[in-house]
Amino acid sequence: MAPKLPPQHSLQQSSTAVAGGQSHHEHHAQPKGIMRWLLTTNHKEIGSLYLIFSLVMFFIGGIFALVVRAELFQPGLQLVEPEFFNQMTTMHGLIMVFAAVMPAFTGLANWMIPLQIGAPDMALPRLNNFSFWLLPVAFILLLSTLLMPGGGPNFGWTFYAPLSTTYAPPSTTFFILALHIAGISSILGAINIIATILNMRAPGMRMMDMPLFVWTWLITAFLLIAVMPVLAGVITMMLMDINFGTSFFDAAGGGDPVLFQHLFWFFGHPEVYIMILPAFGIVSAIIPTFARKRLFGYASMVYATAAIALLSFLVWAHHMFVVGLPLTAELFFMYSTMLIAVPTGVKVFNWVTTLFRGSISFEPPMLFALAFVVLFTIGGFSGLMLAIAPADFQYHDTYFVVAHFHYVLVPGAIFAIMAGVYYWLPKWTGHYPHERLAQCHFWCSVVGVNLTFFPMHFAGLAGMPRRIPDYALQFADFNMLSSIGAFFFGVSQLIFVLVVVLCVKGGKKAPAKAWEGAEDLEWSVPSPAPLHTFETPPVFHRTHPSE
Amino acid sequence: MRSPWRWLLSVTFIASIPQAQASGWNMPVGVTDISRDIYGLHMTIFWVCVVIGVIVFGVMFYSLFRYRHSKGAKAAHFHEHTSVEVLWTAIPVVILIGMAVPATATLKNMYDTSQADLDIMITGQQWRWRYEYLGEDVAFTSNMSTPWEQIRGEEPRGEHYLLDVDEPLVLPINRKVRFLMTSDDVIHSWWVPELAVKQDTIPGFINENWVQINEPGIYRGQCAELCGVNHAFMPVVVHAVEEDEFEVWLAERKEAAEQEAMGIDREWELAELMERGEAVYRAICSSCHQPEGQGAPPAFPALANNEQLISDLDWHIDLVVNGVSGTAMPAFRSTLNPVEIAAVVTFTRNSWGNDTGDAVQPSTISGWIAQ
Numbered sequence: 001m002a003p004k005l006p007p008q009h010s011l012q013q014s015s016t017a018v019a020g021g022q023s024h025h026e027h028h029a030q031p032k033g034i035m036r037w038l039l040t041t042n043h044k045e046i047g048s049l050y051l052i053f054s055l056v057m058f059f060i061g062g063i064f065a066l067v068v069r070a071e072l073f074q075p076g077l078q079l080v081e082p083e084f085f086n087q088m089t090t091m092h093g094l095i096m097v098f099a100a101v102m103p104a105f106t107g108l109a110n111w112m113i114p115l116q117i118g119a120p121d122m123a124l125p126r127l128n129n130f131s132f133w134l135l136p137v138a139f140i141l142l143l144s145t146l147l148m149p150g151g152g153p154n155f156g157w158t159f160y161a162p163l164s165t166t167y168a169p170p171s172t173t174f175f176i177l178a179l180h181i182a183g184i185s186s187i188l189g190a191i192n193i194i195a196t197i198l199n200m201r202a203p204g205m206r207m208m209d210m211p212l213f214v215w216t217w218l219i220t221a222f223l224l225i226a227v228m229p230v231l232a233g234v235i236t237m238m239l240m241d242i243n244f245g246t247s248f249f250d251a252a253g254g255g256d257p258v259l260f261q262h263l264f265w266f267f268g269h270p271e272v273y274i275m276i277l278p279a280f281g282i283v284s285a286i287i288p289t290f291a292r293k294r295l296f297g298y299a300s301m302v303y304a305t306a307a308i309a310l311l312s313f314l315v316w317a318h319h320m321f322v323v324g325l326p327l328t329a330e331l332f333f334m335y336s337t338m339l340i341a342v343p344t345g346v347k348v349f350n351w352v353t354t355l356f357r358g359s360i361s362f363e364p365p366m367l368f369a370l371a372f373v374v375l376f377t378i379g380g381f382s383g384l385m386l387a388i389a390p391a392d393f394q395y396h397d398t399y400f401v402v403a404h405f406h407y408v409l410v411p412g413a414i415f416a417i418m419a420g421v422y423y424w425l426p427k428w429t430g431h432y433p434h435e436r437l438a439q440c441h442f443w444c445s446v447v448g449v450n451l452t453f454f455p456m457h458f459a460g461l462a463g464m465p466r467r468i469p470d471y472a473l474q475f476a477d478f479n480m481l482s483s484i485g486a487f488f489f490g491v492s493q494l495i496f497v498l499v500v501v502l503c504v505k506g507g508k509k510a511p512a513k514a515w516e517g518a519e520d521l522e523w524s525v526p527s528p529a530p531l532h533t534f535e536t537p538p539v540f541h542r543t544h545p546s547e
Numbered sequence: 548m549r550s551p552w553r554w555l556l557s558v559t560f561i562a563s564i565p566q567a568q569a570s571g572w573n574m575p576v577g578v579t580d581i582s583r584d585i586y587g588l589h590m591t592i593f594w595v596c597v598v599i600g601v602i603v604f605g606v607m608f609y610s611l612f613r614y615r616h617s618k619g620a621k622a623a624h625f626h627e628h629t630s631v632e633v634l635w636t637a638i639p640v641v642i643l644i645g646m647a648v649p650a651t652a653t654l655k656n657m658y659d660t661s662q663a664d665l666d667i668m669i670t671g672q673q674w675r676w677r678y679e680y681l682g683e684d685v686a687f688t689s690n691m692s693t694p695w696e697q698i699r700g701e702e703p704r705g706e707h708y709l710l711d712v713d714e715p716l717v718l719p720i721n722r723k724v725r726f727l728m729t730s731d732d733v734i735h736s737w738w739v740p741e742l743a744v745k746q747d748t749i750p751g752f753i754n755e756n757w758v759q760i761n762e763p764g765i766y767r768g769q770c771a772e773l774c775g776v777n778h779a780f781m782p783v784v785v786h787a788v789e790e791d792e793f794e795v796w797l798a799e800r801k802e803a804a805e806q807e808a809m810g811i812d813r814e815w816e817l818a819e820l821m822e823r824g825e826a827v828y829r830a831i832c833s834s835c836h837q838p839e840g841q842g843a844p845p846a847f848p849a850l851a852n853n854e855q856l857i858s859d860l861d862w863h864i865d866l867v868v869n870g871v872s873g874t875a876m877p878a879f880r881s882t883l884n885p886v887e888i889a890a891v892v893t894f895t896r897n898s899w900g901n902d903t904g905d906a907v908q909p910s911t912i913s914g915w916i917a918q
Contacts, residue, residue, distance in 0.1 A: 075704060075708065075709075076697075076698055076699070076700045076704070077698050077699060077700075078700065082776045082777065082778075082779065083776045083843075086773070086775075086776065086778075149845060150845050150846065154776075155773065156773045160733075160734055160772075160773070162732075162733055162734075162750065163733040163734065163773065163774065163775060166733075166874075167732065167733055167775060167846075167875055169845075169846070170845065251749075251750040251751025251752075252750070252751075252872060255751070256751065257734060257749050257750060257751065257752075258749060258752065291614075291622065292616065292622040293622040293623065293624075293626075294624070294626040295626065296625070296626050296627070296628075297626070297627060297632055298626070298627075299627075300632055322736060322745050322746055322747050322771075323747045323749065323754075324746065324747060324749070324752060324754035324755075327654065327655065327658045330654055330658075331651060331654065334647070334650065334651075334654070335647060338643045338646070338647060339643070341639055341643060342636060342639050342640060342643070345635065345636075345639050346632070346635065346636060348603060349603070349635045352603055352606050352607045352610070353631075355607060355610040355611065355614070356606065356610045356614070357610070357614055357622065357623035357625075358610065358614050358620070358622045358623070359614060359615075359616045359620040359621055359622040360610070360611055360614050360615055360616055360620065361615070361616040361617065370607075370611070373607065374604060374607070377600065377603065377604075378600070381596035381599075381600060384592065384596060385589065385592050385593065385596065388588055388589075388592055388646065388650050389650060389654050390581075390584070390585050390588055390650055390653040390654050390657060391585055391588050391589045391592065391650075393585065393657070393743060393744070393745045394574055394585055394589070394740060394743055394745065396736075396745055396771065397736060397738075397745075397771040397772055398771070458571075458572045458573075461572065461573050461574045462571040462572065462573070462574075463571075463575070463740040463768065463769075465738070465769050465770070465771045465778075465779075466771075466773070467773040467778060468769075468778060468779035469779055470698060470709060470779045470780075471709065471779070472707075472708055472709050472710050472769075473704060473706075473708050474571050
């Protein structure tokens with residue numbers, strides 16, 4: 001415990017409490033083999049299941065992306081037919097959003113929220129097991145649609161009606177069922193996280209003492225509960241249109257295709273913040289640790305996160321600037337969208353100011369967190385450009401948009417997840433990740449991600465639409481660069497798998513407090529964290545009484 | 548290949564050479580007042596972002612370099628500063644207001660579709676555009692003319708690969724043209740970057756947009772909203788001409804339309820119908836039902852050796868005239884004229900092994916439509 005570095009939690013988690021907990025649990029017959037994992041109610045084991053599932057899906061979604069990039073390497077149709085190409089773009093988006101990024105954050109939440117607030121487990125452990133095991137069911141079902149007659153979903157991850165209803169392949173009903181199951185999983189997970197955070201904090205820990213990862217996840221969980229039912233509603237309306245003769249979205253029956261987009265994006269815009277707010281929390285833990293300096297503006301970080309979450313309900317139609325909204329609606333959504341730049345800017349300024357006059361070292365988690373700040377901000381800049389409604393008439397549905405959201409999702413959300421994994425691996429496994437290999441993974445990823453996505457800005461501005469399997473000749477060079485970058489990035493991720501596997505098997509031993517500047521409660525339990533922790537709540541002290 | 552790294556670097560380098568010479572890195576300035584305004588907004592917000600980026604990343608990289616733990620840096624203890632925090636909340640607000648003012652003015656201008664000199668109905672269909680000069684009795688569909696052999700790489704690709712059509716939209720310069728936009732099937736989006744017009748065409752809705760072109764020329768764009776399997780093959784080409792040239796063109800099209808109308812009442816030979824029908828089939832039907840009529844089941848049924856089609860002429864005509872609700876088959880009663888429908892029905896009944904010998908007459912079709 002470095003006395004100069006507040007917040008100074010008292011790290012009184014006694015090793016006797018841990019040991020006592022273990023002996024207590026030895027009375028239970030622990031199921032062996034697969035049943036252990038099917039029946040587990042332990043937050044750490046479920047967290048690991050989520051993370052492994054997410055990693056597998058990250059590679060499956062990545063292979064779909066590489067099919068897309070391989071076809072786009074040159075003009076013309078070489079490898080796949082347009083029909084299959086559309087299935088690949090759609091499945092890539094769906095898998096990455098719902099099966100890779102979201103479960104990765106839920107996995108980190110499962111592992112770390114109880115450890116960060118000093119709770120023995122999640123509030124609802126059996127529900128926790130159920131919410132995880134819904135996911136493999138949902139995504140095996142979704143992937144199986146690729147093998148069905150007529151192929152899988154081919155209408156983009158935004159599945160706009162009527163392309164996804166009247167004109168959709170027969171497998172769409174299974175796509176809807178899969179998304180329903182995944183949605184239920186998310187809602188149950190969110191309920192569990194809220195219940196845990198509100199009820200199970202260590203004695204003495206107030207809301208404004210919580211680490212930012214806990215705060216951002218609390219807000220994310222409320223977003224999930226608010227919008228996943230909207231998604232469930234809209235896909236149920238699709239189900240009715242397809243199978244029961246309704247006309248919610250069928251203009252020929254008096255329905256309204258634009259209604260679909262309003263409902264979808266009322267879910268979809270908060271959804272994109274669901275995928276970035278926990279990332280803010282992770283970065284807000286890592287930067288102070290490796291700058292050896294307390295996070296600048298803790299309170300304003302909390303308020304900015306809440307402001308972003310509230311604004312996310314008021315900006316959905318900026319995805320719809322060219323559908324023919326009335327002028328007043330365009331203006332409202334342009335102004336509200338521009339406003340999001342303010343709290344987002346506050347966060348970036350806070351991170352940079354935390355670095356200012358710190359004592360900075362560059363361990364692998366820090367490298368990823370710093371790349372996050374730079375590259376996420378670049379994605380934020382293109383987001384600000386997209387908010388300017390008149391200019392969006394040119395940007396909309398082009399590769400400029402593809403570049404934008406990949407910058408906030410790949411070096412944004414995914415780099416933050418990787419930063420978090422490198423940061424907490426010592427706590428999970430008791431070993432430090434191999435530093436050289438992790439650095440190699442970092443530099444390959446940074447080069448790959450920029451080579452893939454930066455040229456897409458130019459392709460989009462020059463006029464290349466999204467979701468096309470073939471393109472005019474003036475876009476050829478940009479696409480070739482993107483494809484080379486994508487394969488480079490994809491192969492680089494094998495290094496990540498190697499680092500994680502090596503770290504589980506062995507490596508330099510990590511102490512309880514694995515990083516010199518780390519402050520939160522998780523560093524008070526041994527590394528690796530035993531199966532049961534904090535069965536006796538730790539006493540939380542603070543030396544800086546008011547924030 | 549000695550080293551994959553060297554290979555990667557050389558490919559990257561070679562690929563970047565033609566790019567440096569060609570334009571096409573940035574949004575086109577375009578040829579309308581609005582496209583210039585939008586380009587101006589785009590460049591302004593871009594430079595605002597660059598300046599903010601230089602400052603923020605400047606401070607960040609300075610800190611990373613200056614306050615290294617390895618160089619013995621000792622961390623300071625500050626973690627709050629109210630006036631700084633208020634300042635960096637307020638300054639972005641001021642910048643954003645500065646951006647919102649010109650953006651609002653441009654947007655208002657874009658939405659002013661009043662007092663147009665010419666109205667054109669644009670209808671998106673899988674996968675072509677239909678243009679109707681309202682009040683002028685001129686209407687036609689515009690299909691991609693890039694041959695499939697170029698897409699498959701069986702012959703060299705032309706200069707305007709994927710961006711060529713059989714019939715471009717012809718517009719006069721210096722006149723305000725209003726577009727009324729809708730769709731017959733799924734959502735499409737009509738986009739020409741140099742005109743800065745991108746507008747979704749949505750079934751059941753009529754959207755409005757407008758353009759006043761300052762310079763004659765040929766302007767190319769594409770469908771921007773995923774609309775199914777041939778979304779990439781749905782280009783837009785606008786041919787902007789001097790006003791008097793436009794009047795001449797319009798008069799010619801009107802006369803051709805009258806000629807066509809006279810053809811409805813006369814008796815057509817089988818060979819004549821087959822020739823006309825093949826052209827219509829290639830332009831309209833082959834994207835779904837495939838060049839050899841083999842279809843792409845289950846979405847697009849085969850026409851070749853289709854028993855029901857061969858045995859039931861009335862059913863066949865009804866299908867083409869009225870479409871099949873709930874499927875991708877549109878009603879062609881208003882998008883093709885009776886001659887074209889008669890010709891294409893005749894063609895499909897006498898091709899690829901279908902040998903009914905039927906020569907369906909345009910007069911039969913016009914009677915069918917009148918019912």
